[in-house]
Amino acid sequence: xxxxxxxxxxxxxxxxxxxxxxxxxxxxxxxxxxxxxxxxxxxxxxxxxxxxxxxxxxxxxxxxxxxxxxxxxxxxxxxxxxxxxxxxxxxxxxxxxxxxxxxxxxxxxxxxxxxxxxxxxxxxxxxxxxxxxxxxxxxxxxxxxxxxx
Amino acid sequence: xxxxxxxxxxxxxxxxxxxxxxxxxxxxxxxxxxxxxxxxxxxxxxxxxxxxxxxxxxxxxxxxxxxxxxxxxxxxxxxxxxxxxxxxxxxxxxxxxxxxxxxxxxxxxxxxxxxxxxxxxxxxxxxxxxxxxxxxxxxxxxxxxxxxxxxxxxxxxxxxxxxxxxxxxxxxxxxxxxxxxxxxxxxxxxxxxxxxxxxxxxxxxxxxxxxxxxxxxxxxxxxxxxxxxxxxxxxxxxxxxxxxxxxxxxxxxxxxxxxxxxxxxxxxxxxxxxxxxxxxxxxxxxxxxxxxxxxxxxxxxxxxxxxxxxxxxxxxxxxxxxxxxxxxxxxxxxxxxxxxxxxxxxxxxxxxxxxxxxxxxxxxxxxxxxxxxxxxxxxxxxxxxxxxxxxxxxxxxxxxxxxxxxxxxxxxxxxxxxxxxxxxxxxxxxxxxxxxxxxxxxxxxxxxxxxxxxxxxxxxxxxxxxxxxxxxxxxxxxxxxxxxxxxxxxxxxxxxxxxxxxxxxxxxxxxxxxxxxxxxxxxxxxxxxxxxxxxxxxxxxxxxxxxxxxxxxxxxxxxxxxxxxxxxxxxxxxxxxxxxxxxxxxxxxxxxxxxxxxxxxxxxxxxxxxxxxxxxxxxxxxxxxxxxxxxxxxxxxxxxxxxxxxxxxxxxx
Numbered sequence: 001x002x003x004x005x006x007x008x009x010x011x012x013x014x015x016x017x018x019x020x021x022x023x024x025x026x027x028x029x030x031x032x033x034x035x036x037x038x039x040x041x042x043x044x045x046x047x048x049x050x051x052x053x054x055x056x057x058x059x060x061x062x063x064x065x066x067x068x069x070x071x072x073x074x075x076x077x078x079x080x081x082x083x084x085x086x087x088x089x090x091x092x093x094x095x096x097x098x099x100x101x102x103x104x105x106x107x108x109x110x111x112x113x114x115x116x117x118x119x120x121x122x123x124x125x126x127x128x129x130x131x132x133x134x135x136x137x138x139x140x141x142x143x144x145x146x147x148x149x
Numbered sequence: 150x151x152x153x154x155x156x157x158x159x160x161x162x163x164x165x166x167x168x169x170x171x172x173x174x175x176x177x178x179x180x181x182x183x184x185x186x187x188x189x190x191x192x193x194x195x196x197x198x199x200x201x202x203x204x205x206x207x208x209x210x211x212x213x214x215x216x217x218x219x220x221x222x223x224x225x226x227x228x229x230x231x232x233x234x235x236x237x238x239x240x241x242x243x244x245x246x247x248x249x250x251x252x253x254x255x256x257x258x259x260x261x262x263x264x265x266x267x268x269x270x271x272x273x274x275x276x277x278x279x280x281x282x283x284x285x286x287x288x289x290x291x292x293x294x295x296x297x298x299x300x301x302x303x304x305x306x307x308x309x310x311x312x313x314x315x316x317x318x319x320x321x322x323x324x325x326x327x328x329x330x331x332x333x334x335x336x337x338x339x340x341x342x343x344x345x346x347x348x349x350x351x352x353x354x355x356x357x358x359x360x361x362x363x364x365x366x367x368x369x370x371x372x373x374x375x376x377x378x379x380x381x382x383x384x385x386x387x388x389x390x391x392x393x394x395x396x397x398x399x400x401x402x403x404x405x406x407x408x409x410x411x412x413x414x415x416x417x418x419x420x421x422x423x424x425x426x427x428x429x430x431x432x433x434x435x436x437x438x439x440x441x442x443x444x445x446x447x448x449x450x451x452x453x454x455x456x457x458x459x460x461x462x463x464x465x466x467x468x469x470x471x472x473x474x475x476x477x478x479x480x481x482x483x484x485x486x487x488x489x490x491x492x493x494x495x496x497x498x499x500x501x502x503x504x505x506x507x508x509x510x511x512x513x514x515x516x517x518x519x520x521x522x523x524x525x526x527x528x529x530x531x532x533x534x535x536x537x538x539x540x541x542x543x544x545x546x547x548x549x550x551x552x553x554x555x556x557x558x559x560x561x562x563x564x565x566x567x568x569x570x571x572x573x574x575x576x577x578x579x580x581x582x583x584x585x586x587x588x589x590x591x592x593x594x595x596x597x598x599x600x601x602x603x604x605x606x607x608x609x610x611x612x613x614x615x616x617x618x619x620x621x622x623x624x625x626x627x628x629x630x631x632x633x634x635x636x637x638x639x640x641x642x643x644x645x646x647x648x649x650x651x652x653x654x655x656x657x658x659x660x661x662x663x664x665x666x667x668x669x670x671x672x673x674x675x676x677x678x679x680x681x682x683x684x685x686x687x688x689x690x691x692x693x694x695x696x697x698x699x700x701x702x703x704x705x706x707x708x709x710x711x712x713x714x715x716x717x718x719x720x721x722x723x724x725x726x727x728x729x730x731x732x733x734x735x736x737x738x739x740x741x742x743x744x745x746x747x748x749x750x751x752x753x754x755x756x757x758x759x760x761x762x763x764x765x766x767x768x769x770x771x772x773x774x775x776x777x778x779x780x781x782x783x784x785x786x787x788x789x790x791x792x793x794x795x796x797x798x799x800x801x802x
Contacts, residue, residue, distance in 0.1 A: 004490055015505060022509050026542055030520055033538035037531035055533060069744035072660055091660045092740035092750050095383070095721045135531070 039136035044083040050109050057104045057133040080140040089117040096122040102133045152217045155205025156296040162198035163286040169279030173272035185272035189260035192275050196253040203250045207237050216302030219295040225306040225717050227688035235319045236309045242295035251330045266355050273341035284466045292459045308717035317377030325370030329435040331363020336432035339425045343481045353415040358777040364404040365773030372766035383723040383738040385754045390539040395518040396438030402511035403431045406504045413500045419488030433471040492564035499557040510546045551605045555612020577615050581607030602650020609643030630779035638772025645765025651758035664748035672755040675699040689713045710737045733757045
């Protein structure tokens, strides 16, 4: 091998090594930061992981939103038409949070099947339904009318 | 009537684009001057008809023509005229029309400013861009026609999404698209070079100003989007690693690698094949971004109504464009020139490192963005990737970039020595550490993020200044434009870094319950709520909170955040109150009324140095524009023009 070739080989080897290392780190970081999406039916069937951060999605059950007048605590129920999950949250809800609308909550599930949300997301268009929520509602046999344009 | 004119204009633009994608290309292959000469005229014609179509849609909005479905869906009688105008690109169909209009604009610019580039080359470039136009025009006409009618039309429209009724929305999409679409020029140059079999330094020299300009616009567009999200979405964040943000950020990262690798290829002839690949990748990633945003496959703040058919079309189009380009690349790769060698320690190596870090970062963001799709596709469940993944990876990958960046411009081409590069910068390094420690002591902030942010920021700004001073001393004529541009952009990275580090380290954020007459203390500021009043706007009414803010005994601001209810659609929206400042922003967003007591939930933020984030980004973009305007590119083109006309004359005789 000529010296230039040797050098090129070294450069290529270094790059491959670096990219490999970066990929390994990336995959590890990905697995640490994966948030599983669960539906109320998953929670009921106890397939949802406990004490791990997850995303719960469904519709806000009509008439379920209760506010504590003296603090920022809110309680509501997320449903997919078959099963319900009680959710508690402290803070400010997004503008498009409404009863009967699709919602995604980030947080933890405790042993009693109660969901403690630290973030609640509703999307920015009144007719938009998060794709995961849409799928889980269809799976539960309740495709929502509001989500169709 | 105007809608029909718009439709006809679009069809005519398609016809011209189809002619453009065939005739000059054939002309270039057969060396037929007449056919090649058609390219600029066809590009101009296409632009005229695109502008006509765009004007027709704008007219439909201004005239409240609700028989046009798109207008009926996104406007109403109460919407002020300027938002009716920006509503043109407020949703899918119109934003594609804007995409197309801007592509036409870039083609017009290529036709106008490339007179000195050999005609055969311009003909091929415009022809390739014509092919891209055909794809997008077909897409618009068959899946996303903004001129469709509903008869009879409704009496009033549904209103534009209130989030988009904002000044940020006027400029964000056009700038972002200017960048996205601008990479089509670099792409077309690369393809034209491959077809002509002459991927040489000249090709890169012609391509550089276009790439720099597109990259600068993309920088502005992303910065503006970040600023808009900051004050409009009411969460107070400046970057969310949202899939759609990532979709614009991936082309930016690739573009950053591209402008640096172009420098090497133009100056030294090294890694030409890599530069071609990056040119293809930058535009492919722009298309991927368009696909991700428009198909609605991802959960995102930008994902409005979605349509899988449209997604499929873009996916196929992207496969054709990227696949075709890569096949051509594979066929022509042996004919691409090989570059000159270089040493371990050299400017070439430094820029190679830049490219490694930026392309790996782009791949990392791409992986995180597509990972949920892959997992879902494999049937392994539905997941999303949390922002900490992106944050951690990005800091990891960009730390070496920040540390090495000031060394780059001081490094010589071909071969250099470490000590020679480090010596003049040792002082800069020492000064930046001391200065950072003084600033941190003065601010009283000793968090790791803040301290490293200040050190890195001073190191980058100091390194850029040191380079400028040394270069100015060494040459009689001072700094050339491209050197000014680089200095500004590199200093901008430092300014950005300081802003980002301070915001991440010291943002004060609290959700509170507050009733009229009460005061809440936050980060040394006292926020007093005086009353909540009712106010009215053209198409909304709102609860408006009246706050006064004191620091010590002094009143420093009065702020009036609103909770708006829009009449049509009944959508509520938070209108944030901001008190911007060079060293901190005060930020109030209203939550909701709590019970009958008159108390409200309110979100208070104090964000130090947040403006530096966008200030830095603006410096980076300005640097790009200044570099793009360098006379060097034009001067050398003029010399080449002489040679080209000579050779063209030979060819015709």
